[in-house]
Every structure is written in C-alpha cells, then in structure tokens.
Amino acid sequence: MARLRTVCRRLVSSRTCTRADAATLAAALLFGFVAVAQAQQPSPSPSGLGRAPTPAELRAWDISIGPEGAELPPGSGNAAQGEVVYMQRGCAGCHGPAGTEGPAPALVGAKPTMSTNYFPIEYWPFAPSIWDYINRAMPYDRPGNLTANEVYAVMAFLLNRNGIIREGEVMDANSLRNVQMPHRVDYKGPIRWTPDTERGFKILP
C-alpha cells in the first residue's frame, strides 16, 4: 500500500491521495496486468473471447444419437428390467402405471393427433430417436439421470408394451438399431438441400 501511495502521489502529484484512490489504482493496475497476461497467451478465437472446451465438457454435451443409432453407447436391458425402471424412476407417476393413463402423454397404444402435433412412440420412424429422447429429456422433472442400461431396459419395456418387440428380447446398440418400427414406411425425410433448392417462401420487395 505504501508503494501504491507513492505511485498515486507521483501520478496525481497530490499530497492528499486517499485510501479510495489507492484502491482504485490497485484495481486498475491489476486489471492491466491481467489484460497483458491474457494478450500474451495464444488467442482461442478471432475475437479473443472464450476458450476451447475441455474434452470432459465436450463429452457431457456430445450426447446426440442419430436416427441410425451409430452413436448408441454400450449397455443393454430387457422388458422385465424396464418395468422396474419405469416404476422406480417415476415414469409411472406422470405417464400412468400402464403407460396409458397420463396425465403426461400416453406411451402405450395412443393415436397421433394433429391438434397437439403429438406422435405416440409407435409412430416414431426410428427406435434410436426414442432412446435419444428418453436419455436427454426424461424423467421430465430430473432429465439426464438415467444410466445407459436403464434407458435400454425402459426402451425394451415400452417397445414390448406397444407390440413392437417380443417379451424377452434384449435391447442393446445393435438390436435397437435393427428394430423395425411399424410406421417407418410412412416416413418421408426432408428433401436433400442443394444451392438450387427453392425456398419455401418468397421474399417480398
């Protein structure tokens, strides 16, 4: 502090340099040092802002599973194990004990409605997409807490109750990818985009 006062006096050439002045000056000097130190490090982006994510941070975000299921993680489960998960992890509390009662959308045997844009899982074209949805979004009040085995098991339970797979079938990365969803043939993917593709709307002058 004594040294700061000296600097303070020299800078403002005043004998009445207060504690507040010294504190402001200390903060300014510290900020200057940090700015210089940062400027000397290689810049992570053109703007110099932010930093590259760590491998652990990337892993935590990198959870998307494509419709073909290429990214599905190791793990497995059957319908009997899935029923336990369904009860213990609170799915039954929102979707109903049989998956039909609600109040949340029915997971078993429902019909699509155009008014709510809701597609029961029987109508999803790809089973890995349901795995991805449950893994990232359910349980609704505590998402992201299921293990891979639990998601495979609850998938086996739901697919079995919807009449899509047999009772004892084990779901894992390989079998889930090969599940034939009953409405797969009705699904038409988005058209492939090229620079010549017409816009779906016109820009008015």
Ligand code: HEC
């Ligand atoms: C707190 C209530 C709640 C709990 C607990 C919960 N869900 Fe849900 N779930 C919802 C709601 C609400 C939706 C609809 C969300 C939306 O459309 O944005 C939903 C949607 C879903 C869907 C998508 C249905 C479709 O066809 O679009 C699946 C699959 C699903 N939940 C599975 C589960 C499983 C498995 C569990 C247990 C691990 C679970 N949910 C626990 C409330 C809940």
